Amino acid sequence: MDMKKLILLFLVFCSGLVYSNAPVTNTNEKYNPVPDIMHHIQDSHSWHLLGEGENSVGFSLPIILIDNDLQIFSSSRFGHDLEKVAGSNGNFYKLYHNQIYKTDSSGKLNMHEGHPTNEKPTLDLSITKVVMQLFLGALLLSLLAFATRNSYKRGAIPTGVARFLEPLVIFVRDDIAKQNIGHLRYKKYTPYLLTLFLFIWIINVLGLIPGSANVSGNIAFTMVLSVFTMLLVNFSGRKTYWTHIFDPLGNNMPFLGKILVYIILVPVELLGIITKPFALMIRLFANMTAGHIVILSLISLIFIMKSYMVSPVAVGLTLFINVLEVLVAALQAYIFTLLTALFIGMAVEEPHHAH
Numbered sequence: 001m002d003m004k005k006l007i008l009l010f011l012v013f014c015s016g017l018v019y020s021n022a023p024v025t026n027t028n029e030k031y032n033p034v035p036d037i038m039h040h041i042q043d044s045h046s047w048h049l050l051g052e053g054e055n056s057v058g059f060s061l062p063i064i065l066i067d068n069d070l071q072i073f074s075s076s077r078f079g080h081d082l083e084k085v086a087g088s089n090g091n092f093y094k095l096y097h098n099q100i101y102k103t104d105s106s107g108k109l110n111m112h113e114g115h116p117t118n119e120k121p122t123l124d125l126s127i128t129k130v131v132m133q134l135f136l137g138a139l140l141l142s143l144l145a146f147a148t149r150n151s152y153k154r155g156a157i158p159t160g161v162a163r164f165l166e167p168l169v170i171f172v173r174d175d176i177a178k179q180n181i182g183h184l185r186y187k188k189y190t191p192y193l194l195t196l197f198l199f200i201w202i203i204n205v206l207g208l209i210p211g212s213a214n215v216s217g218n219i220a221f222t223m224v225l226s227v228f229t230m231l232l233v234n235f236s237g238r239k240t241y242w243t244h245i246f247d248p249l250g251n252n253m254p255f256l257g258k259i260l261v262y263i264i265l266v267p268v269e270l271l272g273i274i275t276k277p278f279a280l281m282i283r284l285f286a287n288m289t290a291g292h293i294v295i296l297s298l299i300s301l302i303f304i305m306k307s308y309m310v311s312p313v314a315v316g317l318t319l320f321i322n323v324l325e326v327l328v329a330a331l332q333a334y335i336f337t338l339l340t341a342l343f344i345g346m347a348v349e350e351p352h353h354a355h
Contacts, residue, residue: 033300045075066123133213180341197337204329216288226277237347245269
């Protein structure tokens with residue numbers, strides 16, 4: 001069997017994984033792909049691979065709640081469809097849109113305008129699908145780091161994984177850190193930038209595997225990365241950085257004129273401290289989520305049209321977008337790291353002295 005047929009079979013298999021849990025509807029009804037697409041890009045308390053109901057293949061994840069005392073149990077108590085009532089030490093819980101609510105033994109949820117009004121546990125520390133894949137990404141990154149270190153211990157010439165990572169390390173160091181932070185302070189921030197670049201790249205690539213979690217499409221993940229960047233930038237800020245924020249005009253205007261202008265300029269500069277990481281957060285989240293939605297929408301054309309004639313077009317476009325997403329996975333890691341280095345460079349910039 002040649003490579004083209006293998007790729008075609010792989011894509012059809014992927015589409016089967018994605019839509020294997022699609023509800024069986026009347027053949028006269030038009031298929032609505034939105035629920036399945038939203039199910040794929042959202043987080044979950046179980047890791048579903050394929051199949052439906054009792055015949056589904058996957059595994060349950062641990063539920064960890066602090067609700068007066070510690071509650072630990074498997075998400076399998078919610079059933080294969082995650083709609084059953086789960087009991088633990090005399091307490092009862094139910095899932096609704098991936099949120100855990102306290103309820104009674106009957107599983108009653110008090111609804112108001114489409115949202116449950118039941119109490120939630122004091123703290124939800126459950127290991128969801130996204131969290132599990134985060135651990136997997138961190139583990140892979142750690143293994144790559146240790147393998148690279150061991151390679152350099154054996155000799156000056158890198159072998160194995162180190163031969164692949166060395167150009168990336170040099171690229172991040174020379175083309176991102178040194179170019180945007182400067183020759184004086186780039187070494188201090190290179191480890192963070194390198195970790196950021198490799199971690200986002202690994203997470204993005206893992207998200208392209210059928211059945212995996214869409215971690216980069218989770219706004220909480222991109223928010224945490226952006227908060228780390230914001231804290232690093234502002235704690236690294238030198239005198240010139242903070243002077244530019246609170247005294248952007250310097251001594252170029254009379255004092256009274258400066259007061260009137262600063263009523264507008266200073267709040268805008270302070271707002272920029274938040275808007276810069278906010279832009280990082282939205283950019284990574286939106287681009288990776290859009291790619292998943294486009295791929296799933298193209299595959300869903302086969303089910304919407306109910307015609308094998310659409311399959312070659314849908315599969316061909318899906319293959320093109322999949323290849324494009326592999327490039328986007330690296331590109332988004334690069335952009336996030338580049339902008340982070342740029343913001344750090346602005347914060348640690350030396351003052352310009354007139355000659």
